[in-house]
Amino acid sequence: MKEFEVIKEFFTAQPVNRKDVAMGIGDDCALIRASDSKYIAITTDTLVCGVHFPTDTPARAIGHKAVAVNLSDLAAMGAEPAWISVAVTLPTVDREWLAEFTAGIFELTEYFNVQLIGGDTTSGPLSITITAQGTVPQGKALCRNGAGNGDWVYVTGEIGEAGLALQALREQVSLSPREMQHAMDALNYPKPQVLAGQVVREYASAAIDISDGLLADLTHLCQASTLGISLDVNDLPIAPVLLNKLGEEGAARLALTAGDDYQLIFTVPDTNKVALETELKQANIKSSCIGQMNKSQEIIISRGETRLSFAESGFEHFS
Ligand SMILES: [Mg+2]
Incomplete structure (x- = not known):
């Protein structure tokens, strides 16, 4: 069973439906009505050693990433992060490791003015669960189901470099020491797009x-909004190193499928397009328009005029 099937079959039917829950299971965060003007956005993410990060990942990177992936979910709702709780399961109490791990946590919490307010420590195989909470004005929260037919689709930053790092770790691609360092930083120290979320x-x-991964997460957005999207791979903000190492097709394939980018995808009605682009430019946030929502309920990928079909093995042109 896939993760989403497990959630749907066992966790969505429940005996309680409170009126203060504006958004329950199924989006990047839940939304709770805190007052007449404010929601609290809440998300939880777990990182398991050997599953979500390689066993030799530096402790500082594990702390950083555990916070970053949660703040990224807050960013995706347009929320301002405020509090985190950290539950950590440790195989041993290693003071040096813990000092690095917490330094990784606190460098992000300091930057975003987030307070650690609680959690739990237990003994067992290494795993970290963080719950992050933030606030968003009512009516401003960004949900997956709000996209409209004809809305433009944007992505922040650049994508694919964390995926390239994973390929290099599996020795599927060879990088120079400098390229490797840069790619590993993208994988280990993702920058949650908190400001972008609040601007957009x-x-x-x-x-x-x-x-x-871009394709998987676009699919979630399309399904929630019961729409499709047409996108042009020429418009994808692919990290240049991917193009150098993998060529056009390999780079596009990795950029579409690799996870761990922690950039934001968002949709914008045509009437807001110019204002949004002006605002993002003023805030110095890089973004790319990659396509447009449509009624097809499928993801249509092309390169220029040529439509591509996408399979695990790569692109195949439609005959
Ligand atoms: Mg998410």
């Missing part, structure tokens, strides 16, 4: 962060 919430109709 004024203009966007829907948003999601890229954790599973």
Whole structure:
């Protein structure tokens, strides 16, 4: 069973439906009505050693990433992060490791003015679970289901470099020491797009962060909004190193499928397009328009005029 099937079959049917829950299971965060003007956005993410990060990952990177992936979900709702709880399961109490791990946590919490307010420590195989909470004005939260037909689709930053690092670790691609360092930083120290989320919430109709991969997360957004999207791979903000190492097709394939980018995907109605682009430029946030929502309920990928079909093995042109 896939993760989403497990959630659907066992966790969505429940005996309680409180009125203060504005958004329950199924989006990047839950939304709780805190007052007449404010929601609290809440998300939880677990990182398991050997599953979500390689066993030899530096402790500082594990702390950083555990916070970053949670703040990324807050960013995807347009929320301002405020509090985290950290539950950590440790195989041993290693003071040096813990000092590095907490330094990784606190460098991000300090930057975003987030307070650690609690958690739990237990003994067992290494795993970290963080719950992050933030606030968003009512009516401004960005959900996956808000995209409209004809809305433009954007991605922040660049994508694919964390995926390239994983390929290099599996020795599927060879990188220079400098390229490797840069790619490993993208994998280990993702920068949650918190400011971008707060800027775009004024203009966007829907948003999601890229954790599973551009294509997978676009699919979640399309399904929630019961729409499709047409996108042109020429418009994807692919990290240049991917193009150098993998060529056009390999780079596009990795950028579409690799996870761990933690950039934001968001959709914008045509009437807000100019204002949004002006605002993002003023805030110095890189973004790329990659396509447009449509009624097809499928993801249509092309390169220029040529439509591509996408399979695990790569692109195949439609005959
Ligand atoms: Mg997410």
